Amino acid sequence: MAIKPRQRQRIFRWSMYALAVVVVVLAIVLGDWERIRFNFFNVEVMTDMFPEVLTIAARNTILYTLMSFAIGLVGALALALMKLSTIGPYRAFAIGYIELFRGLPALITLILIGFGIPIAFDLRMPGGRVGAGVLGLSIVAAAYMAETIRAGIEAVPWGQSEAARSLGMSANRTMFTIVLPQAFRIVIPPLTNEMVLLIKDTSLFFVLGTTPLTKELTKFARDFMVEIRNATPLTVAALVYLAITLPLTWLVRRLEKRAAVSR
């Protein structure tokens, strides 16, 4: 008996639903819920983590992210303009920088900045370990965001520049007052994505060493976990991360939608 394409589609879809139900049911039946609750959702452990998980760990994560993002953004703008520059050495520097720091794991960059530079030049990083971490992460963020901003600048219609120049504006004035404001509108959603990535990259700060007051979320949760031999701190940290990132990603979706409408 021949099955019509429509029927086949329906059978396929329902078998997928059935599979999903089976997986969920199996998870519920096979999971040892008492152990899961004790190890991952232990209320006693959770209450022990407050308020430090918010007042120290989450605060540090947000602080490190914002500082790295701000410094990285300035660097990225400079790099994007250098990459679009008519001056050869500027372009070469920007390309070299972007390729280098996009190609290196952030962890290695952090170690090089935090330990390599102080050892090589016998100097202390301003702001100590946190300063070194923020600088390292800014350097990485700048490399990623530079490409985004460059794409944004190139996405602004050429006619805008031509019109500005024909009105007698200088090249610099055209760039800063006409092109960049429009470019930034375009790149806000991808830059927000970059910020979400940065939030998670702050978890790499641990390689530079931590004191009780400089721990960010991941390190805080890991130490807590080791101390009490229970995985609940990781669950709490995960929830706090989501509490920070979900509003941001929601914002990105809204911004993208608005950009789509205005075009």
Next chain:
Amino acid sequence: MKKANRLVAVLAAMALVLAACGDDGGDGGVDASDLELVEAGTLTICTDVPFPPMEFEDSNSELGYDGFDIELSVAIAEDLGLEPTVATPGWDSITGGLAFEDDQCDLAAASITITEEREENIDFSDPYFNGEQALLVKADSGITTWEGLTSVAAQTGTTGEIYAQENWEGVEIVSFEDAAGPYLALDAGEVDGVVFDLVSQQDVADNDDTVTVVETYDTDEEYGLATKDAPNLLEAINGSLAGLRDAGTYDEIYGKWFPEA
């Protein structure tokens, strides 16, 4: 944290119960067939590297690893008439007992300090080594005691870190996930010293003239070999350990790795 103390108390109580349960195992007489090994005729030694000079990778060595712990456990294997082999399943799975449950190890020799907390997960042999903590500083820093420190680096969760937290008031303790971080931070001038196990610190100082060990601290710490749910094997190991001490083999190995002691 108060919670942690309560947990330690509970674990200590459980360890006592476990110890009481374990006492009736085995009735003397070492027979290799009773040992319930991962692989018959072979003693699978688990360790965690690098921790020179106790254990480290060495491609020139027959087993691929060398060090005090390795040589001692190889001597035990030979004493029991077993073929030694070395595995590295990871520190946490050794001290947590998982590596034993997964049949990856017969014996762990990884400079594991005997603690009540760990005794809940693994069974320790008689102590075979006295672990001391030490303070290492830059040779030209002029620091001679911990009181001269403003900051010190340690590895997270190690005895050294705990010792510093409990005894060195006013010293900022910077914690690192691995054993390399503290020395990098010292080199970078981020901290004034490193607190860690003496055996390891001495090895660092011996290989680097710019740093020196200035103080040692007795923390009543003892290293034990470990097994899990293998009372016959544990008894055989304890017997062998005592035998090696009596025969002078232990001192021989100790003298080889710690010539200045």
